[in-house]
Amino acid sequence: MKNIRNFCIIAHIDHGKSTLADRLLEFTKTVSEKDLQAQVLDNMDLERERGITIKSHAIQMDYEFEGEKYVLNLIDTPGHVDFSYEVSRSIAACEGALLIVDATQGIQAQTISNLYQAIEHNLEIIPVMNKMDLPNAMPEEVEDQIIDLIGCDREDIIRASGKTGEGVDEILSALIHRVPAPVGDADAPLQCLIFDSVFNSFRGIIAYFKVVNGSIKKGDHVKFFNTGKEYHADEVGVLRLDMEPRKELKTGDVGYIISGIKTSKEVKVGDTITHVKNRCEKAIGGFEDVKPMVFAGVYPIDAEDYEDLRAAMEKLQLNDASLTYEPESSAALGFGFRCGFLGLLHMEIIQERLDREFDMAVITTVPNVPYIAHTKKGEVINIHTPSELPEPTVLEKVEEPYIRASVITKSEYIGSIMTLCLGKRGELIKQHYLTADRVDLEFDMPLAEIVFDFYDKLKSISKGYASFDYHPIEFRAAKLVRLDILLNGESVDALSSLIHFDNAQVFGRRMCEKLKELIPRQQFDIAIQAAIGAKVIARETVKAVRKDVTAKCYGGDISRKRKLLEKQKKGKKRMKQVGNVEVPQKAFLAVLKLD
Template identity: 80%
Template structure:
């Protein structure tokens, strides 16, 4: 056990952590030349295309130093703010963390938040300066930033380059020297933490575990503490590039267990695995239930695909524990699911994965956050959907979630970022210069305002330099109204939104204009209206496609033409009563991109 080292990598998005992980695998000869490819731990096509890590991956390396053999378990983590839940699980399974900072960009917001997670879990931090081979690297300044952040000595900071491999052997030596060996009692009852899981269509569910105490052998009868279910450990093993079966796993090991579980609800990430006959006293603590930030309806395009969509969502939830969903129905879209996501990127990734991995074509409604409604009777309940809002007569007030946003940027972009935050109803609480040209802005703002396009706008204003991180602080009363979109007087529930009263008028007008462009012309006029309660605040009309019925009249009395036009008018009126307006899928997506 004293020769095992479990560590994870924490970094902001795009600071080169997947490339550095490749070099660690190279130096320890974990992968052969034939298996080599860039970002080898990013196994999804989606991760490679976008250059981001979405899933945390675990891999075991063998390393020899001074004649001693060591086993190093690396758990790779994502860097984007939307996947911070993945990071928290990886951190719970480790004793040490490599803190990677880009020598050209310096410390960014996500680095700080993930670092605090690691410090809370008492991990040993090894600071590393990456990309030192780049001509615009600024190692001295960035080292000073790291010293200010974690209070280490300047000599503790390692310099490396994931691209050239420079400094990688020193990193491995530092892992062995600085990261503590796992502590635990090999003789105690089995206690293992599930930190990830995935679905294999041939073998059922594969759970990834970190053994905290005791030992597990192949064929043991095991029990999952939270769900209370019992299974047989059909196969256990360690995670190399592929899964390698082993006879047993003991304290400190990271590996996997396959026990033929078919239903996804039986495996909860963060659960504890123990022996059936000799169980541990209690489960492992320190795992939070994930809290979704953004809610949206996901509906199959063909209504008969509903059951297929349910099966796909359950399999996807195994691989991504931060996805939550429950069934709901909509007048406009039929049956579907109300899903909770950690952010807009997370929502986009889930949509893309449903399409690629399960061949499911889905339509997504306007995303919103959860609000708390207080009625005049003194009741309160959570609203995930605008349609759940009580009628104005019984509603007392609504509370909305507020976040604290930390934005780190170059000082030249401060003014335009302040304007952006103010337009999103943000209040500045702090402004601090980290160096002469880097500033940290702290804002308190409503979560609902950053759900749409805040992140994209921030990146374009700052030419990609600003980094952004946020966490929930509390709920506060808000002046919110429900904005409905009516087509020929009928509400389209999938397009209704909860919005601040000051912004409702302009938003309603823009939405009607956008829908006018997107809804195809019918045989009758279509009135598109934005309404707050009974009050109409905006209107556009899609004109009817007309046939020239008077074309056959040459001269003659005007009453002949009038008769034909009246007949056409009656037909149009009748058609308007029975005709329904099809809203194209583009219309739902366009609402997200209103600008």
């Protein structure tokens, strides 16, 4: 056990951690030259194209140092804020972390949030300054920022470059000297922490785990603590580029277990594996179910594709356990699913994967967040769609989720960023200067306000310099109302939304104006109204396409014209009673881009 080192890499997006991981694998000869490619660990096409890590990966390396053989387990972590739960479980399975900071950009928001998680788990932090080969690197300034942040010595910071391989041998020796070996009791009852799972269409679900105490052998009868399910370990082994079966995994090892599990709900990240006979007293702490933060309806474009969409969703959930979904129907869009995502990037990735991997073209409704409604009778209702909100007569109060947002930016953009955040109902909590010209602003904001276009606006205001990170804190009471869109008095459920009372008037007016442009003219007038309960707050009218029935009257008595107009009016009235208004697909998408 003393020669095992478990470590992870934490960094902001685009600070080069996948490239540095490639160099480590190449240096320790874990990957042969013919298998070597950029971003070895990112095996999804989407990850390669966007240059982001979506799934965390684990890989084992052997390294000989000063005549002794060491086993290094790298547990890679995603960098994006939407996947922070995966990061926290990966961190819990390690004893050390490489903190990678881009020498050209300095410290950014996610670097800090992931670093705090690592410090909470008492990990040994090894600071690495990456991209030293670039001409615009600012090593002295960035070193000062790192020293301010973690209080290390200047000599502790390793200068490296993932591209050229500079500093990789220093990183490996620092891992061996500075990261402690895993601690655990080899004779205690078995305890393994699951930190990830993947789906294989031939073998079922494969769970990745770290052995905290005890040992696990092939064929053991094991139990998953939080789900209470029991299985036989058909195969256990370690993770190289491919999986390598082993007879036994001991304390401190990181490996995988295959036990023929078919449904994703039975394997939860953060769960504990133990033996059925000699079971451990309690599970490893820190387990929690993943909580979705953003909800949206996903509907097939053709109603016949509903069953195909269901099959696609099931397979996606096996690969991505943080996706939740349940069937729902809408008067406008037919049958579909109500899906829960970790954030907007997660929602975008799922849509993209449905399109690529399953060839499913889908419509996504307006994303919204979960609310809690309290009625006057004292009932508490969880609300995921606007239509579930009780009537104003029985409603006591509505609570919405709040987040603590951290924005790191250059000091010249502070004014415009504050204006943006305060306009989104945020409150400034604190302001902290990291260096003379970089500041960390903390806000409490409603999650609903950042769901739409907050991130894009933040990037454009700060010319791409601001970095953003958030975590949920609590539910707070707010003055929320349901805004309904009526077409000729009929409510369109897919267009209704829950919105703060102060913004309802403006939003309703903008919705009506937008729909007026998009709804095609009919033979009768169409009234587009935005209403809160029975009170209409905005209205637009799509005028009827009408034939000039008086064109044949040249002069003569007015009563002839009036008779023709009355006849036309009766026809229009009859048509309005039987005609219904088709809302084009573009209208649903336009609501998302109301700006």
